[in-house]
Amino acid sequence: MTDPAGLSVAGEVERGGFRLALEFAVAPGEVLGVLGPNGAGKTTLLRTLAGLNALRRGRISLAGAVLDDPGRQLFVPAEHRPVGLVFQNYRLFPHLSVRDNVAFSARARGAGRHGARRHADIWLDRLGLAELAGRKPAQLSGGQAQRVALARTLAAEPGLLLLDEPLAALDARTRLEVRAELRRHLGAFGGPSLVVTHDPLEAMVLTDRLLVIEDGRVVQQGAPAEVARRPASQYVARLVGLNLYPGTLGPDGAVALDQAAGGGVLHAAGGAAGAGGAAEAGGAAGAGGAAGRVLLALRPSAIALHTERPRAASPRNVWPGTVTGVELLTDRVRVQVAGSPPALVDVTPDAVAELDLAAGSAVWLSAKATEIECYPDPR
Amino acid sequence: MRPDAGPPGRAGTEQRDSAGRRDAPAGRGVPPALAVPAALGFCFLLVPLLALLVRAPWHGLPGLLTDPVALTALRLSLVCATAATAVSLVLGVPLAWVLARARFPGLAVLRALVTVPLVLPPVVGGLALLLAFGRNGILGRYLDAWFGVTLPFSTAGVVVAETFVAMPFLVVAVEGALRSADRDLEEAAATLGARRLAVFVRVTLPLVAPSVLAGAVLCWARALGEFGATITFAGNNPGTTQTMPLTIYDQLQTDPEPAIALSLVLLLAAAAVLGLLRDRWLRPGGVT
Numbered sequence: 051m052t053d054p055a056g057l058s059v060a061g062e063v064e065r066g067g068f069r070l071a072l073e074f075a076v077a078p079g080e081v082l083g084v085l086g087p088n089g090a091g092k093t094t095l096l097r098t099l100a101g102l103n104a105l106r107r108g109r110i111s112l113a114g115a116v117l118d119d120p121g122r123q124l125f126v127p128a129e130h131r132p133v134g135l136v137f138q139n140y141r142l143f144p145h146l147s148v149r150d151n152v153a154f155s156a157r158a159r160g161a162g163r164h165g166a167r168r169h170a171d172i173w174l175d176r177l178g179l180a181e182l183a184g185r186k187p188a189q190l191s192g193g194q195a196q197r198v199a200l201a202r203t204l205a206a207e208p209g210l211l212l213l214d215e216p217l218a219a220l221d222a223r224t225r226l227e228v229r230a231e232l233r234r235h236l237g238a239f240g241g242p243s244l245v246v247t248h249d250p251l252e253a254m255v256l257t258d259r260l261l262v263i264e265d266g267r268v269v270q271q272g273a274p275a276e277v278a279r280r281p282a283s284q285y286v287a288r289l290v291g292l293n294l295y296p297g298t299l300g301p302d303g304a305v306a307l308d309q310a311a312g313g314g315v316l317h318a319a320g321g322a323a324g325a326g327g328a329a330e331a332g333g334a335a336g337a338g339g340a341a342g343r344v345l346l347a348l349r350p351s352a353i354a355l356h357t358e359r360p361r362a363a364s365p366r367n368v369w370p371g372t373v374t375g376v377e378l379l380t381d382r383v384r385v386q387v388a389g390s391p392p393a394l395v396d397v398t399p400d401a402v403a404e405l406d407l408a409a410g411s412a413v414w415l416s417a418k419a420t421e422i423e424c425y426p427d428p429r
Numbered sequence: 430m431r432p433d434a435g436p437p438g439r440a441g442t443e444q445r446d447s448a449g450r451r452d453a454p455a456g457r458g459v460p461p462a463l464a465v466p467a468a469l470g471f472c473f474l475l476v477p478l479l480a481l482l483v484r485a486p487w488h489g490l491p492g493l494l495t496d497p498v499a500l501t502a503l504r505l506s507l508v509c510a511t512a513a514t515a516v517s518l519v520l521g522v523p524l525a526w527v528l529a530r531a532r533f534p535g536l537a538v539l540r541a542l543v544t545v546p547l548v549l550p551p552v553v554g555g556l557a558l559l560l561a562f563g564r565n566g567i568l569g570r571y572l573d574a575w576f577g578v579t580l581p582f583s584t585a586g587v588v589v590a591e592t593f594v595a596m597p598f599l600v601v602a603v604e605g606a607l608r609s610a611d612r613d614l615e616e617a618a619a620t621l622g623a624r625r626l627a628v629f630v631r632v633t634l635p636l637v638a639p640s641v642l643a644g645a646v647l648c649w650a651r652a653l654g655e656f657g658a659t660i661t662f663a664g665n666n667p668g669t670t671q672t673m674p675l676t677i678y679d680q681l682q683t684d685p686e687p688a689i690a691l692s693l694v695l696l697l698a699a700a701a702v703l704g705l706l707r708d709r710w711l712r713p714g715g716v717t
Contacts, residue, residue: 100620101619101620102616102619102620127619128616128619128620129619129620129622129623129624129625130622131620133620134620134621135617135620137613137617139613141613141614141616141617143614143617143618143632144614144636145635145636154618154621154623154631155621155622155623157631158618158621158622158623158624158627158628158631159622159623202621203620203621206621206622
């Protein structure tokens with residue numbers, strides 16, 4: 051799976067007692083999203099690729115050239131790596147104009163002032179920044195500064211492009227605009243690129259593949275849509291707004307949910323077929339998980355609430371619960387329900403009135419087996 | 430020194446009142462036990478300067494300052510202080526960088542040694558310079574034998590003495606600025622392909638430029654007023670080594686008026702330096 055022309059990483063970084071273990075590859079032209087909670091090691095990963103941190107063990111290679119291999123005493127420092135890093139807070143040079151910021155890498159590598167500025171102008175044009183060329187960074191808006199930072203990095207013509215939370219510092223409207231642009235520039239960039247984010251939407255729009263990091267290790271890899279549909283961790287499930295239940299698949303196709311997660315039993319339609327494979331595969335080809343360990347993902351809008359136990363037989367999953375919170379989202383109401391298992395349920399504002407829902411209300415929950423996504427727990 | 434600070438009894442009540450409120454103004458009135466010595470201290474610092482102004486020979490001032498002896502001393506002082514500042518910049522800024530950024534055993538000792546001239550009596554500094562660079566000094570004898578260079582009792586010797594005393598001011602100011610400078614920007618420069626020297630020249634130096642300037646001004650002012658090391662190492666020859674402070678001392682033996690006039694010039698220079706550094710010094714927390 052490792053494309054010699056792309057980026058390949060396998061190894062460990064240690065930083066102040068924190069340990070990050072990684073193994074992945076990125077093909078030329080591919081955009082890998084790195085998703086994870088704060089402190090998961092995302093920024094450490096980018097710094098390691100850029101040469102600002104060193105690997106403890108393992109190897110990083112880019113386009114066939116080894117950048118870091120502690121086993122062979124090999125470490126290419128940041129200034130000699132063909133790696134461009136757009137920092138989260140941009141880090142534009144405050145004493146230089148926009149043009150000279152973008153011309154910086156050419157100047158630093160020995161180009162004359164005029165040559166470097168001509169080269170910078172090409173990139174300023176390309177990113178629509180020509181009018182800002184004479185300004186100082188302090189005179190830029192957040193969106194403009196982000197573009198200048200990207201132009202400065204691209205002007206260095208790196209072989210690997212790294213973006214650390216490129217949109218995090220922007221307001222909502224600018225974010226939308228810059229995101230579309232960024233997608234375009236990432237598409238035009240020929241080498242492998244990595245985008246660190248903790249915004250699932252950003253990840254969906256910008257990236258071809260996702261790497262989910264938690265507590266210093268990779269917990270999931272896959273296409274963004276696949277990760278969103280079948281999250282492997284509570285962190286991702288919360289981000290994409292799914293109820294996620296770890297449990298053990300029994301021989302009858304019922305899944306006994308972990309007591310730690312609230313307990314209970316759920317039936318998934320695909321369970322017997324889809325995850326049944328996992329149960330059988332258990333020890334042999336199972337995805338690293340223990341025998342029969344599965345995850346169930348359930349959309350909040352796929353759960354119905356009732357004041358009395360529903361009589362209709364069609365939903366196979368029915369359980370009682372107590373409302374612990376009601377929160378108005380833009381067009382629907384999110385209800386927190388304690389029970390076995392607990393759940394987030396999305397209902398219409400009408401339903402809230404009709405069911406007279408408030409904290410403390412006793413309710414019944416029901417969910418069709420066909421709505422429950424059941425898949426092997428990769429852990 | 431608020432006159433309405435009130436009797437001690439009342440102040441005690443106020444303290445109790447404000448104990449529970451964290452946002453109560455901290456300094457309501459100055460206790461007399463602090464106000465009196467503070468006022469005395471202030472006067473003690475101010476009165477001599479006032480005396481200088483009061484007793485200045487204002488009428489004869491133009492004549493006194495255009496006197497050849499005064500003019501020569503003035504020119505020599507400016508030239509030597511400026512040269513000493515230039516040497517301090519060339520040697521001191523890289524030294525500050527090493528002290529702030531390098532990591533090697535003994536760095537702490539080195540850092541302490543650099544500040545020794547700040548607290549060393551200048552006359553001791555002059556003597557030390559003599560033992561190092563004098564005609565029979567441990568280095569001076571080779572300078573003399575191989576290059577025919579004799580530093581003591583020459584104008585170059587004045588520059589050496591002033592640099593020795595004044596350079597630590599620059600080093601300390603720049604080192605502090607380098608320590609608190611934004612390392613993030615240096616990292617950004619490295620990822621853009623800049624080697625360490627390029628990072629220093631293109632990013633670090635421009636960012637600490639205000640501190641370098643402040644350090645240079647301070648260094649220049651210290652060099653301008655240098656007396657002890659200069660007279661010990663370079664002597665007191667009018668025209669070659671007799672700078673303004675030395676001239677003032679000399680003139681005072683015979684006729685105080687020219688001495689006062691030259692002192693006014695140095696006072697003016699000091700005021701100008703304070704004006705230049707105002708933003709950094711008079712603003713709370715402005716100095717590193």
